[in-house]
Structures are given as structure tokens and as C-alpha cells.
Amino acid sequence: MLAALELGARFTAGAARADAKRFAQVYSPIGILPPDQYLSLVVQGTTGCSFTSCTFCDLYHEPYRVKTALEFEQHLERVRAYLGASLSLRRRSIFLGAANALAAPLPRLIEWFNLLVRELEAKKRGVGAFVDGFTGARRTTGDFQTLAEARPAARVRGPRVGARPAPRLRPQACTRARSWTPCAPQRPPACGSERS
């Protein structure tokens, strides 16, 4: 108890500012999470929103972009380093952001899931992500089955680790999108903006 109080007392305004700065180096702004994912470990395979046509929405200000496997691996390393011991407080699930990560091409999703299995015990935690029915990048049962069979990825820069059981998948509808009215002609999947 005393140790916890001492730890709390060290979190001064200066420490909070430094923490916010470090957070911004690890994460893009986290626009929104489904309520059942509030204590999940957030990782970001994409930035921005793949639909970005809801006039009422002010959640994402950057273009939709899909990270390469190497970028995602480095992001996971930064997330782990940033959260440190507090990683244990975020054991509810893994939330794969942003909106929507599942619009990424399937081969890229497989690479990400293999990394999540290797780095963050995705088999035990399960993985949640936004998905919507407007971008055209709909996922089939076979796609989800493929992702559920993810295996620990070979290191982009290192040795391979052993196999573990398949992750549970919990795709989430965009919380705000449930009440949206599409305001623009449907676009092709924005994952065409990928830079890999």
C-alpha cells in the first residue's frame, strides 16, 4: 500500500506531461473503443478510418493507412516498452485499431495476427477490431477462420518461436456507426492507400 502511494506521489504534473509525450510517440490518437474493450490492450495496425464519410464524426483526422509487418512489429515493441508492468492491467483482450483495421488486405492481417500471437499471447486474450459493412472490405467466414489459425510469426529480425493454440476473434461493429447515415457515395476500401 505504501509503495503504491509513493508511486502515485511521484506522478506529478511534469511526470504526466512527459507520459503524454511518450504516449504520443507510441500511439496515434485513439479515437474510440467499444465499451467492452475499455480495459483491452490497444494496438494499432492502421491509422485513421477506412470509411471517413460520416459528417457527424470528428474521431480521426489522419488519412487511413495500413502499417507494414515491420512497422507493426516495431509498434508492438514500443507498446510493450511503454506500458511495462501496467501491461498486466490490460488483460481483457487485444483491440486491433483503428477504424477499421479489418479493411486491411488479408495477407497483411495474417502477418499482424502472427505477430500478435507471438508477442502478446493473442491466443489467450482474443482479438477485437472494428468492422463495417460500407467499405466493401467485408470479411468472410473463411477469412476469420484463417486468422484464427494464426501461428507465431517468424521475427522480421530474429528467430522463430513455438506454436500455440488459435486466438478467439471478436469483430466489433463501429460503435458510432450503428446510428450513422452514410453521407457520401460508397468508396472503395481505403486500404488502397497502403504504403508497403
Ligand code: SF4
Ligand atoms: S463514425 Fe466510425 S465509420 Fe464513421 S467516420 Fe467516424 S470512425 Fe469512421
